[in-house]
Amino acid sequence: MNKLSTTLAVLAAGIVGPVTAASADMVETVTERGELVCGVHTGLVGFGAPDESGEWQGLDPDYCRAVATAILGEPKVKWVPLSAQARFTSLQNGEIDMLAQNSTMTLARDASLGLTFPAFNFYDGQGLLIRSDLGVTESKELDGATVCIQQGTTSEYVIRNHFTDMGISFTPVVIESGTEFFSAFFSGRCDVITSDLSQLAIVRLTSEDPEAYMVLPDIIAKSPLGPVVRGDDKAFENVVKWTSYALLTAEELGVTQANVDEMKMQDNADLQKFLGATPGVGELIGLGDDWVYNVISNVGNYSEIFDRNVGAGSPLALPRGQNALWSDGGLMYSPLF
Ligand SMILES: N[C@@H](CCC(=O)N[C@@H](CS)C(=O)NCC(=O)O)C(=O)O
Structure with a gap:
């Protein structure tokens, strides 16, 4: 590098x-x-x-x-x-x-x-949470997706490399505040959010309609906390x-x-x-x-x-x-x- x-x-x-x-x-x-x-x-x-x-x-x-x-x-x-x-x-x-x-x-x-x-x-991993109606089952199908990322996290660096490695494009939306990060996703500002899998599972489970969202099976990085x-x-x-x-x-x-x-x-x-x-x-x-x-x-x-x-x-x-x-x-x- x-x-x-x-x-x-x-x-x-x-x-x-x-x-x-x-x-x-x-x-x-x-x-x-x-x-x-x-x-x-x-x-x-x-x-x-x-x-x-x-x-x-x-x-x-x-x-x-x-x-x-x-x-x-x-x-x-x-x-x-x-x-x-x-x-x-x-x-x-x-x-x-x-x-x-x-x-x-x-x-x-x-x-x-x-x-x-x-x-x-807590041994975690980085993953992706999407709206279920996107009809996608793994990250390589996300060409052109809008991805919300929180500033100051490891997720920001990992996701860029992941899309580059897959050879597909995405539009990053980098968000500063934690609350705004989740609300941006739930209000439809982005198709995907990426972060630690524990965090994604919790955000999905505590949302108004967990069934409307799914965590993709990809684990794109290790994340020991x-x-x-x-x-x-x-x-x-x-x-x-x-x-x-x-x-x-x-x-x-x-x-x-x-x-x-x-x-x-x-x-x-x-x-x-x-x-x-x-x-x-x-x-x-x-x-x-x-x-x-x-x-x-x-x-x-x-x-x-x-x-x-x-x-x-x-x-x-x-x-x-x-x-x-x-x-x-x-x-x-x-x-x-
Ligand atoms: N484990 C990753 C991700 C951590 C992370 O995403 N933390 C965020 C979202 S849970 C946070 O602390 N947000 C609090 C805030 O910004 O108010 C890291 O260390 O960079």
């Missing part, structure tokens, strides 16, 4: 320049402040949307709660809803401590922004990384929000260490030994978070699919504690 196209790819992915925030000890800052400042979606049910009391609910907000609890012992979070375009700049500038907003890890985002993706919380932090604070990065792993390990060990007290008392060396009945799990990442216990008792394990927000226990009922544990054939895998 030449310099111009690299620059274009970087711009298309919503990347705005080098990191500017002063380095800080985030574990100490969060402890002193008494809350974690988390960047979240403006309103995507299941992944991050406010409830009636203005509290953010969803898979990503629950990761904010888990990280806050690991540090503070309780899920104290200040929510900062962000547009797709503003999210990385906001993290770079230090306006938020952590970003949890269906953000895809890419080389450019991880390597050139001074940011880092410590873990994945996860929390993002600044790259200059290894200790905080470790907390986010190992909190994510703790959620997976708890699922693997059968530790749930309901049974965590009972599990902590079991005559099992691994469980006792993991849940802080015996010392060791906190010291290496600068936390108390009860941090995993606190996270699970406040937020639950990964399967509980998945189920209540996007899975079988929610109206969305998305399948676990690739997000199942490795032991169930999925990609979710935690190293040993």
